[in-house]
Amino acid sequence: MASNTKQKHRFDRNDLAKFTQAVLSETGIDDDDAAIVADVLVQANVRGVDSHGMIRLPAYVENVEEGGFNPNPDVQLQQLNTSAFAIDADGGFGHPIMMDAVDESICLAKKYGSSVGAVRNSNHIGMMAYYTKRAADENCITLASTNVPPQVAPFGGTDPYFGTNPIAYSVPSTNDFHITLDMATSVVAHGKVLEAEKEGKDIPKGWAITETGAPATSPEDVNAFLPFGGPKGYGLSLFVDICSGLLSGVGPSPQTNSLHSEPSTPMNLGHFLFTIDIESFTDSANFRSQVSSLITDLKSISAQPDIDEVNLPGELEYETQVERESKGVPLPQGVIDTLSPLSDQFGVPFPDELE
Numbered sequence: 001m002a003s004n005t006k007q008k009h010r011f012d013r014n015d016l017a018k019f020t021q022a023v024l025s026e027t028g029i030d031d032d033d034a035a036i037v038a039d040v041l042v043q044a045n046v047r048g049v050d051s052h053g054m055i056r057l058p059a060y061v062e063n064v065e066e067g068g069f070n071p072n073p074d075v076q077l078q079q080l081n082t083s084a085f086a087i088d089a090d091g092g093f094g095h096p097i098m099m100d101a102v103d104e105s106i107c108l109a110k111k112y113g114s115s116v117g118a119v120r121n122s123n124h125i126g127m128m129a130y131y132t133k134r135a136a137d138e139n140c141i142t143l144a145s146t147n148v149p150p151q152v153a154p155f156g157g158t159d160p161y162f163g164t165n166p167i168a169y170s171v172p173s174t175n176d177f178h179i180t181l182d183m184a185t186s187v188v189a190h191g192k193v194l195e196a197e198k199e200g201k202d203i204p205k206g207w208a209i210t211e212t213g214a215p216a217t218s219p220e221d222v223n224a225f226l227p228f229g230g231p232k233g234y235g236l237s238l239f240v241d242i243c244s245g246l247l248s249g250v251g252p253s254p255q256t257n258s259l260h261s262e263p264s265t266p267m268n269l270g271h272f273l274f275t276i277d278i279e280s281f282t283d284s285a286n287f288r289s290q291v292s293s294l295i296t297d298l299k300s301i302s303a304q305p306d307i308d309e310v311n312l313p314g315e316l317e318y319e320t321q322v323e324r325e326s327k328g329v330p331l332p333q334g335v336i337d338t339l340s341p342l343s344d345q346f347g348v349p350f351p352d353e354l355e
Helices: 013-026 031-046 054-065 095-114 131-135 189-199 233-247 286-301 315-327 335-345
Strands: 008-011 076-081 086-090 116-123 140-146 168-170 179-183 267-279 329-330
Touching: 008 013, 008 335, 013 031, 013 054, 013 335, 031 095, 031 131, 031 315, 031 329, 054 189, 054 335, 086 095, 095 116, 095 131, 095 140, 095 267, 116 329, 131 140, 131 168, 131 179, 140 233, 189 335, 233 267, 329 335
Parallel strands: 086 116
Antiparallel strands: 008 329, 076 086, 116 267, 140 168, 140 267, 168 179
């Protein structure tokens, strides 16, 4: 692939969000919902999680146009008991519905100390950390997960059964960033392979396997991703499928549909949330201070020879956010090439590149 496909250009995050919102609004999605989806996508790019950023926009548009995403869903909230709820997303965009779910989980947790919630009949929700960080802003700790279509082989197997089944949590502190873990239960998220494919790059051995179970080094040869940590990631992926898939009622990963290859069919994803109100257990200001002391302790530990320092989950993403908010968000030419047709299609000017 030509080298100019790998070249990156920088854009203002607000300009990217306005472009994304305008494109989505043109598809028929509610303006407020479009703003949420745009913010989730651009925030992923700002934090350096480019695999879940604007690279996803063309697929979202295609899914609306082909009927897979319902632009105006009839979302139904069901209160199961005092601190448990379920939401039927009616095939809508997952991002605004997941925002509704995390807000409901925070509200119930502040009343009862903790809450659990499940979402069914949903679609792609983007970067999981977006939602757990919102809860941390409200002095809550949230564990969130979602199942997705089969791409990951169970430990010892060669064929995909589980999705990459991400799991995330955020913990507030007095530092500049929340401790935030957002990880696929596979060695790598699917978006990383999409990113490599668009940039014309090979993938490292250990990410995925071919149909025969041999290591895959080209995105085109991938038959299944591998669970991280072997049986450990396999066990967590199974847990995500049970909570996000079975509890929500959508079923396990094989009963969900692809964002990319089945745009006329709803993805039928399930999401799961468990939220703890810190103030119900202890003084939240003191808790934040204790978390900050824990961070100080960890940062004081001597680093290994090839490591600069001990980092916390979410710290590198925060540092990337600071840099990109100042210098602009980089987009590879290959991603820009997939976004430009949307500009032409909907008459929405693409943002000017920063100088």
